[in-house]
């Protein structure tokens with residue numbers, strides 16, 4: 261045993277410490293069984309990714325298993341579309357539940373039996389109060405609640421009424437089955453919370469079989485127990501529900517009593533994470549569906565060009581604590597750049613084109629320049645980039661009247677073309693309105709490959725694309741969906757803070773290397789950012805999403821903190 265302790269790495273967070281301690285003490289026979297229990301009422305988002313990495317990660321690290329359980333006890337908002345997307349997203353993130361796929365709705369019969377058992381034990385009763393009356397009976401934080409007149413019903417009468425609830429003899433909302441705990445409890449959740457309510461609603465799996473549905477707190481702990489979960493890991497808002505979680509399991513004296521452990525949920529700046537609000541964005545067509553690349557959903561991030569590696573890395577970096585906080589979205593983007601930097605092929609692309617004619621380069625000739633596909637990856641090889649008399653550069657890389665430290669192209673000033681030659685601006689061509697339409701330049705043939713044999717230096721290197729070889733594509737440039745750091749926390753409507761410029765569509769020109777790119781392929785457009793081929797892309801009509809610009813504000817922040 262001693263040896264074991266020395267050899268195992270120190271747990272990286274408090275949940276892993278609890279699990280390690282339980283294994284050491286042979287609690288649950290040393291077994292680790294967790295679950296990820298989404299309600300299939302929306303698509304998964306980056307916050308769920310955090311929970312998934314904790315649930316699946318802890319199980320995997322300890323040779324255990326993690327269940328995927330659809331927490332589908334509320335028929336009004338659930339749908340098979342969501343079940344399918346959840347399965348796809350968990351798999352895409354890199355996790356495998358193997359054969360451990362479950363549905364809380366499969367336990368409806370068993371849960372009903374548990375409720376009957378509670379009645380028999382004198383721990384549940386049928387209540388006739390309306391929803392409003394229940395509310396007014398509940399009391400406040402400082403005042404005890406008032407007991408329901410139904411509380412003193414006999415067990416026989418309760419059994420009879422509950423059976424009739426199931427049989428559909430009562431109107432929706434006219435009765436509830438409630439736990440008999442303590443209307444004076446300091447914890448409002450313990451004041452005889454509801455166990456079953458009557459609700460005639462078609463369930464996407466059980467159809468019209470049931471007109472009563474179990475409440476979350478009752479169904480959740482018992483589902484965990486039925487599946488013999490050892491560690492039921494959830495977010496902090498359930499901490500106050502834990503006494504109730506334990507109460508149900510104790511009152512029923514079930515053999516399997518999982519341990520609920522809570523951690524702080526992920527909140528991300530400039531983002532909302534509520535499924536209700538995300539659904540609202542989709543339904544009101546404020547975004548183009550759940551997988552709109554501006555959405556914090558897993559499918560949105562995937563379409564945007566995020567990788568599962570980057571998301572898992574992010575989840576590891578943010579760690580697991582009990583303190584609520586707002587995580588800077590720049591950290592997520594930093595993790596993404598780290599990954600794409602290693603894997604994305606570099607290409608030359610111009611989004612904001614300005615045409616250049618190189619007057620001393622022969623017409624009709626194409627030079628083929630060598631370019632490394634990814635300097636970070638020696639195995640990625642190189643390619644030929646066509647160069648010719650007419651090229652596009654980015655408009656922002658030229659200034660007619662440059663300030664002192666402008667090292668890019670300017671009248672009479674030399675600049676290096678990436679992988680190519682030095683060019684010098686000789687003259688500017690303008691339209692009648694005075695807009696620059698073209699530049700006339702000369703190139704120095706001795707500088708092929710980027711160095712001058714005479715040793716003269718240029719400070720700037722700019723990207724470019726050969727006009728006759730360029731592929732025209734659409735570039736979708738995204739910005740934050742919201743203009744405030746915490747749109748979920750504003751006093752008025754969060755919709756007032758939507759960024760009107762969150763999507764801009766631009767025409768761009770790209771070197772021919774991307775001609776056969778498929779949806780999902782990722783590139784670095786040099787000096788600009790990472791781009792991913794969108795699902796809308798077709799051969800001959802390429803569409804790119806800008807995944808993330810190159811400038812890493814997180815790395816910058818870390819740098820300045822170090823030097824300060």
Ligand code: ATP
Nearest residue numbers: 297298299307308310311494495525526533534535
């Ligand atoms: P709702 O807003 O409808 O309650 P939810 O976001 O809690 O939904 P669930 O489907 O109930 O969604 O979540 C499944 C699991 O993911 C839960 O265990 C929940 O605690 C966890 N989870 C949800 N949001 C986050 C988040 N932002 N950070 C970490 N975990 C989260």
Ligand code: MG
Nearest residue numbers: 297298299331
């Ligand atoms: Mg929830």
